[in-house]
Amino acid sequence: MKEKLHKQHLILEEVVDKFISNGFFEMNLSSFFSGLETSEKIWVLGAGKASVEMAYQLEEHFGSAIKDGIIISPNKTHKLDRIQVFTGTHPYPYQDSVSASYELWKLARRIPKEDTVVFCLSGGASSLFCIPANGIELDELRKTYKLLLNSGASIHEVNAVRKHLSETSGGKLGQLLSDNNLISIVLSDVPGDDPEIIGSGPTVPDSSTFKAAFQILKKYRLWEEVPHSIRIYLSKGMHGDVDENPKPGHQEWKNHHLKVISGANILAENVGKFLVKKGFNTQVASKAYNISVKKISKDICSDAISVLSKKSGLKAPAGLIYFGESTVDVTGDGKGGRNQELALNAAISVEGQHAISLLSFATDGIDGPTDAAGAIVNSETTLKARKLKLSPEDYLQQNDSYHFHEKMNTLLRTGHTGNNLMDLQVVLIG
Structure with missing residues (x-):
């Protein structure tokens, strides 16, 4: 034996x-770029564990057509020439994730509406691309993430909560870029390949609600365990004092395109x-x-x-x-x-x-x-x-x-x- x-x-x-x-799986993103001309001004944003590799392929394909970009990753697997790489932490957000997220958000806000944005997303973005919601301290958010990930909750449930505690998740980046031609390339790491769940869906509308987030915390007996600021913020959301995330069917993001890779x-x-x-x-x-x-x-x-x-x-x-x-x-x-x-x-x-x-x-x-x-x-x-x-x-x-x-x-x-x-x-x- x-x-x-x-x-x-x-x-x-x-x-x-x-x-x-x-040898078993190689990302090949070139088929997703067939509709883009290299003469266009292209901006590259992204977050996740595979986002540097994805951005590297974009640079190989578009070269000097890329105006600027920011990727947030836990590591730098490639040296990029035109796209900045910021490092963050996973599975829990620390200050480097938040600082990098502010930089990405600031860049996104100044992208001209007539330019094209390619967003590279892979698993891990819930922690890497993360800005705590108003009134929530980073250590309080991190404690909540830890409680969720240790509770036995599914990734769908975990991210339903996380999408309501971060200023970057649940379609909020998509809302910021609503007038741009936006191509989201999403490498799935979740069963079912639901783009709302992968990386907490920064660029896609969110069908979950503040009430659903509350019910998940109650289901796993975490409501009394999470910090007071978390309970206050979710309660405000359930009472309509905080805006819900953008919802499917309510958005007119006509020039947004989604490509999901199920590998x-x-x-x-x-x-x-x-x-x-x-x-x-x-x-x-x-x-x-x-x-x-x-x-x-x-x-x-x-x-x-x-x-x-x-x-x-x-x-x-x-x-x-x-x-x-x-x-x-x-x-x-x-x-x-x-x-x-x-x-x-x-x-x-x-x-x-x-x-x-x-x-x-x-x-x-x-x-x-x-x-x-x-x-x-x-x-x-x-x-x-x-x-x-x-x-x-x-x-x-x-x-x-x-x-x-x-x-x-x-x-x-x-x-x-x-x-x-x-x-x-x-x-x-x-």
Whole structure:
């Protein structure tokens, strides 16, 4: 079994390496620019984990036609010549995000109405492009973000709240640029590819409401936990004392165009094809999951064990591929991310089974507030931990998956990948 596990590990590492080198998914934005003439004056704005790569392609395509631009990113993956890159923080906003956001907003306000604006958006923009609403301090906003992200709320629910607490989200930038020819290019990192949700939708109208934001906080028992200023601001919104975000059907943004890139399913299919070439019978999930870490981990392990027990139509050696975004209800005070927690859950579930290995990978390279992208585990991982007098269950209870994987040398570190799709899981069996 050790030889099989070693081979599986090498293949999973190869999956990660090929993704990072664009072997499975490569952004190609040129098709979105076919209607633009290079003689036009073009301004480039954007935010998100993949926004620098997107802006780089714009510079390659339009060159000197780009008048100016600002991108807000957690890192600088490319050196840009005509577009400024400001760095911000993710998943929680700090002063650098706010300062960069004011600079972007200031530039947007002085763009002539006859000029074209291309807005590059990818996941992470909710924190990177963020100005607290009037009366809300940054540390109060940051505390609210943390409570939401640790509550088990879905990304749709989290961003419905965040859109009502930031002066940049929920269509507000679209409203500012309502008279411009605006092309929003959106790289999806959320199940369903809803442009209202991705990066909290700065340039698209928002169908959620202040009342919905209030109900979400009540649902997850956070209403009494969030700072007083948050409750005051949302209450004002529900009573009509603060304007709602621009609503679908109420706007006449005639020259606004939206292009959404759904890359996670392409990535998963290409990983499946790669595994077939490696001799595996493969099964690729038909759609993205959007459930808790515990539930998706249970489903994945159940599928894997079904292959081993010959209750599945798939025969070993087999490869299972999943993609999506999970939620974590954080009750402990440990360190980790949803991919690391998923991997720890799975390692416990497949303990002692025949050769099973699992990769759980944040495609942006940063899993939660850690320096890891995820983890690679197998059916011997927790057995080895117990021999070292480590209790996997204790680490899981404390939401301390990072330190478990660190001790077991199962952390996956890639650094920022310059891309941002959904999370990817690959399971190899037999």
